[in-house]
Amino acid sequence: GGIITQTPKFLIGQEGQKLTLKCQQNFNHDTMYWYRQDSGKGLRLIYYSITENDLQKGDLSEGYDASREKKSSFSLTVTSAQKNEMAVFLCASSIVRVNQDTQYFGPGTRLLVL
Amino acid sequence: AQSVTQPDARVTVSEGASLQLRCKYSYFGTPYLFWYVQYPRQGLQLLLKYYPGDPVVQGVNGFEAEFSKSNSSFHLRKASVHWSDWAVYFCAVSMEANTGKLTFGDGTVLTVKP
Incomplete structure (x- = not known):
């Protein structure tokens, strides 16, 4: 088994601020993902990374940067927080092989921008 | 465009x-399909996943699809639903081989009455 840890659990920022969210996994998975979840909505992919130092844009990458410096960690940066923004950011990881692409999720980071 | 629809919000x-x-x-291709559950916070x-084969898939906690x-x-x-099934359920589809990318529906909130 393994676990995904996301820090911080709660993040309160100011408009225009750069904010960084961190994710660690000990599954030894190759692929990691960042999703944004808005209330009443499904998950939208922001960035994903197939291996260390790889970055791929998802559907919602504008306004975000990401970094995969180690296999076990994947960081997401909100480049300029938007006033009244409120969302949950979920990190996930998976092995991507035929018939083995289940994603495992962390508990999320809850963002509120004042 | 590829999409997933969950017609019942609640x-x-x-x-x-x-x-x-x-x-x-x-x-238009052969999808890989998933159901995920999200408990509060x-x-x-x-819950379960489908790969081409038997159309009925068994999952955890008595769920099937x-x-x-x-x-x-x-x-x-x-x-037979149990009170502990109270959660949000997401359907997802994997449409791109070798990336693990998932497209999620907006989710269905399941409420269980006593």
């Missing part, structure tokens, strides 16, 4: 009653 059932949560997908957990190519559907079922 479903309420009585404890012990049967359950069906609907999922429709739009994709937690990340998503896999049936794939229908003719109806482009992957509905989730449970014979």
Whole structure:
């Protein structure tokens, strides 16, 4: 088994601020993902990374940067927080092989921008 | 465009009653389909997944789902709902091989009445 840890659990920022969210996994998975979840909505992919130092844009990458410096960690940066923004950011990881692409999720980071 | 639709934003059932949560997908290839569950303030957990083969898939906690190519559907079922099933359920489809990328529906909130 393994676990995904996301820090911080709660993040309160100011408009225009750069904010960084961190994710660690000990599954030894190759692929990691960042999703944004808005209330009443499904998950939208922001960035994903197939291996260390790889970055791929998802559907919602504008306004975000990401970094995969180690296999076990994947960081997401909100480049300029938007006033009244409120969302949950979920990190996930998976092995991507035929018939083995289940994603495992962390508990999320809850963002509120004042 | 490829998409996943969960037509019911909210479903309420009585404890012990049967359950069906609907999922429709739009994709011209052969999809890999997933159902995830999200309990309050937690990340998503896999309930079950479908790969081409037997159209009825068994999952955890008594859940099952049936794939229908003719109806482009992957509905989730449970014979007898328990109060602990109160959660948000997401249908997802993997449409790109070797990336693990998932497209999620907006989710269905399941409420269980005593």
